[in-house]
Amino acid sequence: MTLALILVPLVAAALVFAVPANRWRPWLMPVASLGHSILVVFALQGPPVRALGGWLVLDPLGKIFLGFVSVLFFICSIYTARYLNLGHERPNRIFCVCFLLSLSMMTLVILSHHLGLMWVGMEATTLAMAPNIYFYHTPRSLEATWKYLLICSVGIAMALFGLFFLAYATLHTSLEPTLLLDDLVQHAPELSHPWLRAAFVLVLVGFGTKMGLAPMHTWLPDAHGEAPAPVSAMLSGALLPCAFLAILRVFHICNAAGEGAFSREIMVVLGLFSMAIGAIFMTGQRDLKRLLAYSSVEHMGILVFGIGIGGLAVFGALLHVLNNGLTKVALFLSAGNIQSAYGSRSTEDVSGAIRGLPITGTLFLAGFFAITGSPPFGPFLSEFTIVNAALGSDQFLAGALFLLLLAIVFIGMGSTIIPVVQGDPPEAAAQPGFRDGFLTSAPILVSLALVLLLGVYIPPPLESLLREAAALLEVKR
Amino acid sequence: MNQLLDPLLIVALALNFVTLGVSRIRGVINAVALQGILLGILPLFVHQDLGFRVILLVGVTIGLKGFVIPRFLVHALREATIQEEVKPLVNFMGSLLLGAVGTGLGIVFSYTLPLAEQHTNSLVVPASLSTVWAGFLMLTTRKRAIMQVLGYLLLENGIFMFGLLLLEATPFLVEIGILLDLFTGVFVMGIIIHHINREFGSTSTEHLTELKG
Numbered sequence: 001m002t003l004a005l006i007l008v009p010l011v012a013a014a015l016v017f018a019v020p021a022n023r024w025r026p027w028l029m030p031v032a033s034l035g036h037s038i039l040v041v042f043a044l045q046g047p048p049v050r051a052l053g054g055w056l057v058l059d060p061l062g063k064i065f066l067g068f069v070s071v072l073f074f075i076c077s078i079y080t081a082r083y084l085n086l087g088h089e090r091p092n093r094i095f096c097v098c099f100l101l102s103l104s105m106m107t108l109v110i111l112s113h114h115l116g117l118m119w120v121g122m123e124a125t126t127l128a129m130a131p132n133i134y135f136y137h138t139p140r141s142l143e144a145t146w147k148y149l150l151i152c153s154v155g156i157a158m159a160l161f162g163l164f165f166l167a168y169a170t171l172h173t174s175l176e177p178t179l180l181l182d183d184l185v186q187h188a189p190e191l192s193h194p195w196l197r198a199a200f201v202l203v204l205v206g207f208g209t210k211m212g213l214a215p216m217h218t219w220l221p222d223a224h225g226e227a228p229a230p231v232s233a234m235l236s237g238a239l240l241p242c243a244f245l246a247i248l249r250v251f252h253i254c255n256a257a258g259e260g261a262f263s264r265e266i267m268v269v270l271g272l273f274s275m276a277i278g279a280i281f282m283t284g285q286r287d288l289k290r291l292l293a294y295s296s297v298e299h300m301g302i303l304v305f306g307i308g309i310g311g312l313a314v315f316g317a318l319l320h321v322l323n324n325g326l327t328k329v330a331l332f333l334s335a336g337n338i339q340s341a342y343g344s345r346s347t348e349d350v351s352g353a354i355r356g357l358p359i360t361g362t363l364f365l366a367g368f369f370a371i372t373g374s375p376p377f378g379p380f381l382s383e384f385t386i387v388n389a390a391l392g393s394d395q396f397l398a399g400a401l402f403l404l405l406l407a408i409v410f411i412g413m414g415s416t417i418i419p420v421v422q423g424d425p426p427e428a429a430a431q432p433g434f435r436d437g438f439l440t441s442a443p444i445l446v447s448l449a450l451v452l453l454l455g456v457y458i459p460p461p462l463e464s465l466l467r468e469a470a471a472l473l474e475v476k477r
Numbered sequence: 478m479n480q481l482l483d484p485l486l487i488v489a490l491a492l493n494f495v496t497l498g499v500s501r502i503r504g505v506i507n508a509v510a511l512q513g514i515l516l517g518i519l520p521l522f523v524h525q526d527l528g529f530r531v532i533l534l535v536g537v538t539i540g541l542k543g544f545v546i547p548r549f550l551v552h553a554l555r556e557a558t559i560q561e562e563v564k565p566l567v568n569f570m571g572s573l574l575l576g577a578v579g580t581g582l583g584i585v586f587s588y589t590l591p592l593a594e595q596h597t598n599s600l601v602v603p604a605s606l607s608t609v610w611a612g613f614l615m616l617t618t619r620k621r622a623i624m625q626v627l628g629y630l631l632l633e634n635g636i637f638m639f640g641l642l643l644l645e646a647t648p649f650l651v652e653i654g655i656l657l658d659l660f661t662g663v664f665v666m667g668i669i670i671h672h673i674n675r676e677f678g679s680t681s682t683e684h685l686t687e688l689k690g
Contacts, residue, residue, distance in 0.1 A: 164640055
């Protein structure tokens, strides 16, 4: 059962590789994704999932991420299949294979309770995504892919160094050196603290590179900007949060060892810095997808900030993973539609999207309000929870800076997005070969509807899961 | 720890300087390959009981780091008809000097680390830190894409050295997974280098400066 979660997309990737027809090959992706989602539903409801002698375990934290990634993949795969068919002369075999491989590897990352295995999965997701960023074979996408590949690989190598430090911390105990999460948490108080601290810093820097935390984010706007829209959506919605999960695993150990305060301080600072970098580069940004990419940097900052604040903010940060991911998918996919219709993603060429593409334009605007934390959408609730926790635990300065940066982002992002959506479409775009269709707008609508739902009502099973997961990461003061 | 471990590590350390000081890319590839072979042998001296898995792992490591990856890089070099020079941003003397400073600092720093008793007199930690440093140096001061891949390999070698202290923590499956990732990574990078060369007629990353802001 556990292995099936990883193997189903893997086998599907092999099948897709064997399919000769370029035209209907992409449609195998939603089928495989649906199969994965069905298995995930069983895994979430069924008996505790455990395999390979405790190497693969589905804990509450994993349940949230697994369910989320699976849903996100399914939504994106439908859009992707349609997207690839629109340009069906371009070969898509490698694209489809890599898409499914990355689903398989993300599942591995989420299930792994052996941190070495988790690392292997994380590096594999990096590699699986690289050919998809280079899908269009333009010089710009080549540059983006090279930066992505090299910076992320080096970052993740640093994380491996950190994990080795973590294993070294066990040498001072009665324990055999190990990287099994459960053993490490259980014996956390005995671990050597200097090594543990060094390990946390390296892991935060290493996986933080993959997650897109500033100042290690330099690959992110390029990759998100140049990749095809559904790939940017997957990168932003699913892949970055997986790196966040990897950081949380090591944070969990630090917390159990009584080093929570040390790690939280770093996370608050790094989170605010990422938000600030995001805010600065969003203001006056002329490229729609780069704008959204910097918004990802900002929101990854929010996640880390939330964990750093602790208490109720941990709940808020975990909820924000879902909110941000779903909203980002909606925004990137609608930006993809806009780019298809206007043949550009620069604000100089795109205006009046709401007239040219009524459904996409409206959803894009709604997505903008959602991501900047306007009620009644989900991000409002999660960001509010985080601020509330910051102010409630007397971290006034951090809370105030957080609010200030959110306000700057709202204005900076709005000044780019409002002109894109409103006004008259330019003359040149009067011959759009691309119109809103069911398959290109339904995935956006569904993900925004889910964001709206999360803003007004969190289903009780999800809420109890979030509480259980937050309790794992709770700081013992 | 076995008597032979430290001398082998010293050779591996010396190879760092070769990679920083040689002007032909082929030379750098050979030095990194030789270092990979040395590192592949090291687990034989660290493990108490040499089971089938250790032998297999040694074989795979030597095969990949010493032969398959270097061959692949040489192939990429030949196909791209790159002029065989390194083209550093910091000249060779400067690189060697920085490398020496890093090695010195690595040794001094490792004495201050709270190492476990059995590791206090071993060269593993200093060698690991210096190699990671050399890797970073190469990643940041060389313009050619292929040199950056070699820098990444050096970095990985340094981390691998540290892993020698913790063979129990990384079981066979994980060890193989890490090697497989490394190989796939270099393979994908090689393909991208091929495309960079086709697109720009050279593999210098100076061309990759279009994306800003």
